[in-house]
Amino acid sequence: MIEVIGLTKRYGGKTAVDDLSFTVRPGHVTGFLGPNGAGKTTTLRVILGLDAPTAGAVTVDGVPFRTHRRGLHHVGALLDAQQVHGGRSAQAHLAALARSNGIGRRRVGEVLAEVGLADAGHRRIGGFSLGMKQRLGIAAALLGDPPVLMFDEPINGMDPEGVRWVRHLFRSLAAQGRTVFLSSHLMTEMEHTADHLVVIGQGRLIAAEPLRAFADRGTRQRVTVRTPQPAVLAAALTAAGASVDTAPDHLAVRGLSAEQIGALAFANAVELHELATHTTSLEEAFMEITAGHADHLAGSR
């Protein structure tokens, strides 16, 4: 479990994270979402003890990460897949990490196989694609078999097969009872991966809830109707409690289902030419809920 309590991080006059509190529980994949510059990487760095908080506290399983002597056995993290020594082989890189964390050499082969790099273990990392580097970073995070895992934008650079693989991996790690925390600025990446969300904007908390609850809060249904008698139908729909926007060639209706609208049209002898239901996507809900929280609007802070 990761607990972030009243976390604030300032860099000079810039507030990157502002009084942020949330909990990431084991057994779930939790997505950490926010527009560019929202403060996700900063938060992950503070959780890992790479940056000191200006105020507030962060604990991993009840204690600050810095005081965990078990290192990779306790938290596995991938912050920047590009930050690896390109001259080494994948095997040598993982072996060095294993050695400095008291992890047996056998584990290196196991994690390379787990991330699909068994055949590339002897190759220089410098020749790896970004997707392969992401896999290597995930292998490093898994090395100590830790109960808590954190990944910063892990899907960046992965091909569709890689994306499917990584989603399955994260879900199975969570199903084993681990805490899995993933950051992304794209809701589409989280939609099929995470079951919980922590959403931030301009360093502040916007939502911390199950993905379904977030979706239900943001997504809405709208029904478009084409009819040669828009005024008659609009009056009947409004009288039935719907909100109706009149466009030149259709009515956009909220608050009633297509079935209810069809029945009302029938009862009022209104001819219909089209009746179509549109559901806002989760991505649109995310854009709507985070609107106004993008970093470029934060100039005066």
Ligand SMILES: Nc1ncnc2c1ncn2[C@@H]1O[C@H](COP(=O)(O)OP(=O)(O)OP(=O)(O)O)[C@@H](O)[C@H]1O
């Ligand atoms: N070392 C630093 N010095 C000064 N400002 C910083 C530093 N690190 C981050 N910031 C600023 O803090 C804010 C939050 O940055 P952060 O990288 O945490 O956001 P993010 O949500 O991870 O964004 P992205 O999705 O673009 O990676 C940004 O405005 C960034 O410019």
